[in-house]
Every structure is written in structure tokens, then in C-alpha cells.
Amino acid sequence: MDNSHNADKAASGWYIALREDSDDPELRSAFEAWLAQDPQHRQSWQDINATARVMKSVPAMQRRKRQRGVRYGGYVAAMGMAAAACLATVLLVPDLMLRLRADYYAPPGMTRDIRLADGSRIVLAPRTALAVHVTPRTRQIELLRGEAYFIVRHDETRPFSVNAGPVTTTDIGTEFDARTDGSKTEVVVKEGEVHVSARSGLPFEKDLRAGNWAEISRARAATGYQSPDTIALWRTGTLVARDNTIGEMVAALQPWMHARIMVMHGSLMEKRVTGSYDLHHPEESLALIVRPYGGEIASFSPWLAVVSGH
Template sequence: MTEPRSPDEVAAGWYIFLREEPDDRDLRRQFEVWLRESPLHQQAWTEINETLGVLASVPPERKKSPGMGRRNGSMPANDRVGPRRVRMASFAGVAIAACVAAFVLVPDLTLRLRADHYTQAGVTEDIHLADGSEVILAPRSALAIHINADERRITLLRGEAYFVVHHDPSRPFTVTTGSVTTTDIGTAFDTRTEGGETSVAVREGAVHVSGTGGLPFERDLHAGDRIDVKGSQVEAGSQSPETVGLWRDGMLVAQGNTIAEMVTALQPWTRTHIIIAHDTLAARRVSGSYDLRHPETSLQLIVHPYGGKVMSVTSWLAVVAGR
């Protein structure tokens, strides 16, 4: 249902990691395989070099950060690699800051202006609405609330939320995610939206799901039913009702999901930006249960059986590569 990270994101990860591990031949080999896989990869690599090359050209005095040097401001004369490491750390810090600003901070600021509730990585929020309904907001999610005497309308701007709705026939309870609207018929259900994709799954009761604009469809979902919408494609499926919304208990269950999908599910639970740098590995399918409260360990457990290796660049960035 989800796709691997964009070529630009993967290229940014390779750029930083190759400079921190310049003598790692296996890493270089994996990078060259990735580079040859697609002209888009080559284009992204060229662009990231040009962009971060501009950052590298900033005068050294403007790239220094407090506390980076030694306490006495000097360096032993026989520490030949010291200056190189300091320059590398300074440059990596600038590059990582640029990536974070491009992929995280700017979109988040926009969401915060639109949202009534917003959660950060690894944090959930219980929201008790005035009508008696309850919303549990997943990490890195945002929603806007509009409730008055005539209607109850929620807009899920990003991420995932679990709804336990107090049924009121006189005031329909609707949740809008992009071009998909879910109307409660007395239920507990989960909905998720990310990157133009929307999913709705019902744990109890029933909902009515409909599309708007260029996505004309209508369907009733009951306990165990789910629907996945990606672009103009609408796919119906089913799952055990008790597995709907298990993330509330810190559990991630895979039932033949791709590693790319699992990484997407793990991402909101960690501040570390995860990049998959191996397309074949991203497409491998896994099954099992994983602990969302320990996303780094879960990531290792997901990729290791398939030859995957998680390389931690910094606390902000991890690259998943294949052997």
C-alpha cells in the first residue's frame, strides 16, 4: 500500500553516510547498485550533490557550532584526522539540518496552523469530545474539529486516529481524509491517511464510506471490513476486528505486509528518519508482531531475517540497506 522513500530522501541518506564511512567497501558497493537501478536515482544523486555542495561552500566560520571543539580550543599536533572529523561533523550537521527542515519542520509548521490537535513522534493523545465521543490520535498525526448544533465533522489532516463514536442520528459524525469521507452509523473504527493514501477499518458497528470529486464510490463497512484508497484505486479487504487499532496498545501486526509498509508504520513512533536504500528489500513481505514502543529494535527484527542492515548515521537518520 505504501512505497519506499523518494529518490531525493534516499540520496540525502547516502550522501551523509558515505562521508561518515568513506572506507566501507560494502557500503560503496550497495550505493553503486542503488545508483544504477534507475535514472531517477542518478538524477537525485546529482541534485543532492549540487544542493549540499552549496552548503559545503559556506565559509568555515559560519558552520561552527558551540561545543563542537575541545574545551581548551586546541587540538594535539599528532591528531592528524581530528580536523577532518571536525569538518565532517560540522558539514553533516548542516546537511542533516537541511534534510530535517525540508522533510519534517516545514510541513509540520503548516499542519500546526490548521490543526486543533497535533502529536509528535512517539506520542499519542486521548481526546474527549463534547458529544461524548472519543478520539485516540496516533503519533505524528493532526486533526481539526468542527462540532456545532447541526453537525460533528472531523478532518484528519495527517496520520492515524481511532474513533469511538457516540451515535446521534440528528447530528452525523463524519471524518474526512483527503477525498474520502467516513460517516458513523454507531461504531468504533480506525482511519489513516499518508501521502495521498487513505485506509478505513472497522472494529465494531458500521460506517458509510464515500468518495468525493473524481473518486465517486459509496460503501458500507462492518466489523472486520476495511477499505484502502490510493489515487483512483479503491480496494476492499478484511481483517480480524480485534486487530483494528492495535497501535493503541503499542502493537504492530504484519500480515504479509512489505518492509516498506512496515517502515512507514514505524516512522511515526521514532524521531529518527528512516530511509530504505534497497528497493528489493523494501518489497519483501513479512508477518509477525512488533513493539511500537521500541521502534529501533522492531526495525532490526523486521529487516534482519531478509539480510537487511540498519545503519545509524546519527540520532536523526537511519539507512536500511541490503546485503
């Protein structure tokens, strides 16, 4: 995701946290530090507050409409209500539009097991959304966001394919894991074989077998191998790091937490860790990941966990 999108999401988290506990000096200090880190942070904060002001002005608009009988007051008030709805969506239900598109969704901190009519099975990781399109001739899954593990009942007459961003994975009788965040898609095969192709960006076309993985974005395509025993361990509540950056670990933990994780020091994100962590206790796991480097976690509200470091 681009920096502006990340800053907008962070600004939403700060807005909620500050409204809940505006008198907390530690929270205010952490917020000021975040604000000073990047000009984009300040711009996103100004934008979220501008939208909030529109929301607060809606009752006044409605009163003026009643008092003055302004001809276009209804239109203005409607625009204000639309802005208010947008703010509520950004702050309280950021997954709303995605969930409206999805047939299945797994909420934060929970997995979901889906069994299709053809006998295939899909396990959704937390915050994962997908749509299912099944016809007498085809079986198409659209992974809208997140990570899912597929156990496919092979049927030569009806191909089983998973679209994730520009990447299509077609089953050749297999079990595989797919993950996408909108900018990058990863596919790794536990058993059997799949065919992976990219519809846009870098040209990519490859068959993957057990242990093979592919990572594809618009600017890069890479492949490699890992032990099949280590694939999709999230299904058992285990997160394994093998010289991964803290940034990568934070991204892996985020779907398992209700609070948004914010790391105040960018250098901390580049530190590397190795170990096994419990996804069923993500707050404790986050602490275990950052503390060896002096990282500390402050939970200012149910919506925001701030990681500070040296």
C-alpha cells in the same frame, strides 16, 4: 507518493547525515550506492544542494548590498532568505506546514488522546495531524495525514464525519480506524457501522460494519474483512504482520521513529514477513523484520537509519 517526492525526502536525510559525519566511509559508501540507484536520486541531490548554495550566499548578498547600495539588493536578499527558510523547512521541520493547518498533532513515537466536548474520543497515532470543525449542526474532522482511532458519541442531530483525502466516513454510532498518506485512504470498523464514500477518483459508496474495511485510492477501491480484535492494535504498541511486505512494515514503523528509514535494496522491500512486533521499540522491531533476509541496519545519525541487504 510519487518517486520524486520520496527521493526529495531521502536527499534531505542524506544532506543532514553527511553534514553531521562527512568523514564516515561507511556512510559515504551507502550514500554513493543510493545516488547510483536511480537518476531521480541524483536530480534530487542536485536540487537540495542548489538550495543550500543559495542559503550560503545570503550573507554575501547582504554584504554586497551594503557595499554597493544595489537598488534591488533587498529583494535579492529576501529571495535568498526565503530559499534558506525553505531548506530549513525541508530538512529540519518537514511537518511544519501540516502542523500549522492542524488543531491536533502527535509527534514521532508518541500517541495522543483527544476528548471532544461532545464526549467523542480520538486517539492519534504518531505523526498524525487533524483539524476539528464543530458547529451546532455538524461535527467534521479532517484527517490531514496519518492514522486515528475514533470512538464516536452518536448524535442524530449532529452527524460525525471524517474527511481523509477524497474519502468521507460518516458515523452511524461506532468505533473505527482511519488512515491516509495523501494517496491512499483506509477505513476499518471495530464496532457499529459507518458510511464511506469517495468524492473523487473511482466512485465508491458503501456501509461498513464491524470487521469490514475499505481501501481507496484514485486508481483502486477494495473491501474485505478482518477480526475486530485485530483492529488498531497500534494503540497498545503492537504491530502485527500477516504475510505483509517489508515495505509495508517499514511504512508502519516510520511514524514511530525519529530517524528516516531508507532501504538500500528494492528487492528487500518485497520480501514478506509474519509476526508481532513492539512499536515502543521500533529500531529493534525493524531489525527483527529485516534480519531473516540478511538485512542490516546502520544508524549514521539521529536523522537516518539505512537498511542494507543481500
